Amino acid sequence: MKVLRPAAFAAMALVAALTLSACFGGKEEKIDSASEQMAAGTIVDVASGAGNFATLVAAVTAADLVETLSGEGPFTVFAPTDEAFAALPAGVLDALLLPENKATLAKILTYHVVSGKVMAADVTDGDVATVEGSTIKLSTASGVTVNGATVVSADVAASNGVIHAIDAVILPPGVDVAKLLKK
Template identity: 55%
Template sequence: MIKTFLRTLAASALIVTASAGATMAQDAAMSNEMPMVGGAPMDPQKTIPENASQADNLTTLVAAVKAAGLVETLSGEGPFTVFAPTNAAFEKLPAGTVETLLKPENKDQLTKILTYHVVPAEATSAAAMQMISDDGGEHNVTTVEGGTITLKMDGDKLVIIDESGGGATVTQADVMQSNGVVHVIDTVLMPK
């Protein structure tokens, strides 16, 4: 009876070990399939804010989204296309701009800038490039803020022109999320 119990226990241990090994292998395979942003895997089953909060190069954007009270909105069903400026993009702004925008009294202005980076639809880079081609070289898009951004190509790079005439280049496209897609950009877009 004890031998039978020990054999059953040993068999159970092998099953648990094999199961744990399979789970670790699945986790490793999944992390290999997930795009990395700022050193962190972006899980397509998570929302835009959940993933962005893991990326080391999007900490300023995450702080701004929190200050503007947009976490819940961007965690919603969507779909959204977010043009996500990196920390380096925010650093290009004049000195003190980010600090000023993060103050509670400037929440409306911050919200306006952030929602200017969001389109209320899911548009992959392939879809954007097709729209640009179909429209003869540029395609205008209305943002959640209500303003317009213009999508164009610069060689093989997707660029976004804001209403102020500034431009941003997509440095990492098609980071799929459960509620949309993120395109990482190198410059903060500014509405009028």
């Protein structure tokens, strides 16, 4: 009796798996993508589970915006990553998370949100109104940028919109975070 080598066994298993996936691939893909869409959750749920938005989720919670961003939407969120928050001047994030700065924090966070669901491929150059009330400048000259912050991960789907991760925290006109440190 001939004994199969591990490599031969692995090759046979791979062929069998490819054959089975070819037979069932069409239906399985439709079921998977439908269940992924249903399982995606709200913007807050997706951000909480993503692993690189812990600071954003903490800030959204401190600003009492969880319910809003878990609402029907749709919203497009230009979400600063944890690294973007870490790049703020020392002490600024801690100051923003204080209860007395809740209004300023909410203003900054809602400046990162646009009404509607805008996928990266649909972004055009120009100014766009934010939920905060001011405008942000979108550019597609070298990838997608928002007020100079680069979109580092686009089109993260949520049940009530889409998240585009950015590499900086953008500030609305009139917000001077340095003043928070002087209090």
